[in-house]
Amino acid sequence: MYRTNTCGELNRTNIGSHVTLAGWVQRTRKMGGMTFVDLRDRYGITQLVFSDNTNAQLCEEANRLGREFVIQIEGIVSERSNKNANILTGEIEIIVDKLRTLTSSEVPPFTIEDDTDGGDDLRMKYRYLDLRRSFVRKNLELRHKMTMEVRRYLDSQGFLEVETPMLIGSTPEGARDFVVPSRMNPGQFYALPQSPQTLKQLLMVSGFDRYFQIVKCFRDEDLRADRQPEFTQIDCEMSFVEQEDVINLFESMAKHLFKTLRGIELKEAFPRMTWHDAIKYYGSDKPDLRFEMKFVELAQVLKGCGFGVFDNAAYIGGICAQNAAVYTRKQLDNLIEFVKKPQIGANGLVYARVEADGSVKSSVDKFYTKDKLQELKVAMNANPGDLILIMSGDNANKTRKQLCELRLEMGNQLGLRNKNKFACLWVIDFPMFEWSDEENRLMAMHHPFTHPKDEDIPLLDTNAAEVRADAYDMVINGVEVGGGSIRIHDPKLQARMFEILGFTPEKAQEQFGFLMNAFKFGAPPHGGLAYGLDRWVSLFAGLDSIRDCIAFPKNNSGRDVMLDAPAPIEQKQLDELCLQTKQKE
């Protein structure tokens, strides 16, 4: 037996017992005739004591231990004369009588501490060392708890976990596929699933009326802090349900997760906002509702007063930042610089302060009368001490998006985006389609299997762009944590949908024939949702990047710097697969 106890569990109730511990040397402190060693494992840190007085030879051996050596010790649990209130085992220490080095260690390239000196790059290269740090370990523990709670909850609701294949066929629409060559079928390729969407729909046809799966999805698109080429979804689908049923069930699940993982009881129903309102009032389909600062449309108030920028704008919108009138000229200039950054791309920003006496001082005073500015104040519902920020532009939705960036930046600057506060909502009534300039056709906004709202079905033939879908996203703190839809179960409607999306009947049959054929044999009405596990965990853990809750993540360019993948393969492998590689120009 390598150990009788872990390094995190011994306390004063164990005083006097003889124990065996094993773990890593966190740190040694040599005091001359006495040496302290902090022994670490997954569960905690226990202090070991070696003394010249009791065993000089053993103490000498302890002095030769280096960081991250793996050792095993035996000794007596004793009460400390100087206790350490900062750690759970701080009241005891082990008077060691036996020491065995199981393996030595090279000096690690960075310190294995909460406050490590290692940069991102280095920590990724030595991820197995990074994972020894309690910060990263705790994130993985949270992830584990979350998957356990998801399974417990969905099982209690009658859901069956069914695995679907990773090697499937490539589908058009949506993200780029990762493809896998087939040796037995030369020149042919599998694709890794972007999501098990069509497979779970087939399971509904099979009668598995409540399915879920915690499953990897793969998308070959450019990455971000909250995007990995492979990520995990909690994928769910139900039969004989309407949107309301799906929303209710998964809202309950979200509340269950908040309660069990964060101890937060969310009693109120999550607010619901139409996609249209989300865009109109927040400039985003995933608004951060931890703070107000709702958009106010100001064309009526500010147009026609001789200020050309506004007079010619298609859209004028403002936000009111409470208590921000104290902003200095320099801070305001920085905000203007912020919105002019190429990523945001605005031309500028108009600001107006509401002074203590209620008067309004703006950057466009020469175009507007005092009365007009008072009118602005009323429209914005602004009070003394508030700062009004106004943007305008030719394209309403583009300007809204820019104003959204400004709103979020103001939220950051004013400390309104508290990571321990959670604002959940459903965004509903998404448009069915969006226009793609690149493809020069309508594209499914969610996916081609999404059911249009019943009342909008007639519009499919007259004004498809206006059709709304039975699609919904759950948004928390400005993060899309999940989304889904009611699916089409009528083969005729599905065929019509493919037609609008520009598929010929032959092409639709070729790409999605398996699904349309299945629907010929009695498809139940069904719908579902997929939650992004990585995003949930990082939200609960307060992380800025989902990488910190993934054991072995990829970097910005999709590389695994530890394994050095992707990499070229042997010519022999290429030959077997009948593949030829081409130099990129």
Added chain:
RNA sequence: GGUGUGGUAGUUCAGCUGGUUAGAAUGCCGCCCUGUCACGGCGGAGGUCGUGGGUUCGAGCCCCAUCCACACCGCCA
């Protein structure tokens, strides 16, 4: 595909307007230290300034190219 920021000791960073031998902290090594817990004290080793080119009497610093990392835009049903 694009924009921005960064790359200097094992690590995290500083390095002024281009000017002597490139610094700090931490880690590492050695010596001292019997109640430390981020122990402390003294000493030491450690550098292709990402790479290639250019400007200059002289480049860590300026210019061009390139590679890598990070953040973002496009993209991600």
